[in-house]
Each structure stands twice: as C-alpha cells, then as structure tokens.
Amino acid sequence: ETGVTQTPRHLVMGMTNKKSLKCEQHLGHNAMYWYKQSAKKPLELMFVYSLEERVENNSVPSRFSPECPNSSHLFLHLHTLQPEDSALYLCASSQGTSRGAETQYFGPGTRLLVL
C-alpha cells in the first residue's frame, strides 16, 4: 500500500466510448503525475500537476484530458481512443517537483484495453 489508489484497475472500452481514470493520494503531496507504460517502452510521462497547476504536458494527444480538482485527486478523461492507446496507466505523487531527491509514489495502475 503506497498511499496512492487508482480506479478502475482494469478497463475495456471501445473507440467511441468516453471513460475516466481516477487517482487519489493520501500522502499530503503537492504534485501528481500520469504515466503511460506500454510493453517494452520506457515509462512515458503524460502530465504533471504541481499545486493543482499543470506544469508539464508532453505533447499528449487531445483524446487524453487531465483534470486536477485538488491536490489529492487526479483524473484522466478518455475519449475516442485508439487501439494503440492500450497500456498500463500509472498515477504517481510526490512532495513537490523542486528537488531531484523527490521520490515518487505510484498507484497500482489501470490496465486499459481499447477495442
């Protein structure tokens, strides 16, 4: 138990569906992240929020839309996804982003399959 929870754990969706991934951290952290993990690829950073402000967006397609309503919650809204978007989506949190020594705490991930 890392203090970061993600729901759902598994999701199957069609290309025309709209769904949302939810992440919640109980660690009092100020920064939250979305990562995508595809087979045999590095962990790809998608979005970073610090104090509820987006600080980085790594040119992610607009069919992924993040939302950070407060420092404890992070959402990833999905619409009109493609089969190549099938992957493990990991949420993480850290105290902040101002130090190299910041350790990230990851949730268990949502395994997404797009049909």
Added chain:
Amino acid sequence: DQQVKQNSPSLSVQEGRISILNCDYTNSMFDYFLWYKKYPAEGPTFLISISSIKDKNEDGRFTVFLNKSAKHLSLHIVPSQPGDSAVYFCAASGASGGSYIPTFGRGTSLIVHP
C-alpha cells in the same frame, strides 16, 4: 530519443549471486538518479537513489554506483534473493524550468532462480 537507456531487457541470476543492472544516460544536466522496482500488478516503488556529488550509495543488499564521466550507473544486489525478481526502472532528473521531473528507462526484468 531516449535520454535514459537500460539496454538489457532481462537478466537471470542464481540465488545468492550478485545481480548487476545497468543504466546509461545522455543528458549531462541530470544530477539525481533513482531506481524503482516493480512487481506485476503493482506500481513501481522507490528502491535507492544517488546524487551526482556521490559515486556510491549503499542500502543493505542494494548499492548504486555512478560514473559521471561515462554517464553510467549500475545497481548491485548482493546476495540476490528470489523475492528480488521484478522489473527494475532507472530514472534520472535534473532541473528543467525549475522543476525536477524524472525520465525513466524501459526497465530490466530480473529473475532470480532458487
């Protein structure tokens, strides 16, 4: 262009022996390096880290070595145990626009045989 490279996708080691996982980086602005461990169906968990002002950091059975001139770091696990079987991610960070956001490698899958 991958800035953090883990060129060995997998490593198989006998229990009790040493496991050495390697990581190379290209960005000379990186000044902090971390290793994470990931079991199936779980998210990565932090294992050990090292600052660029050091060349070695040890924590129990785990030691990370940093060679800045070669832009190379390695994680040594001695002695290896079957419970160490997992995917190990190397990550590196450096100040960019005032933020430290780590860049991860592909991971190396370690299997420790009893």
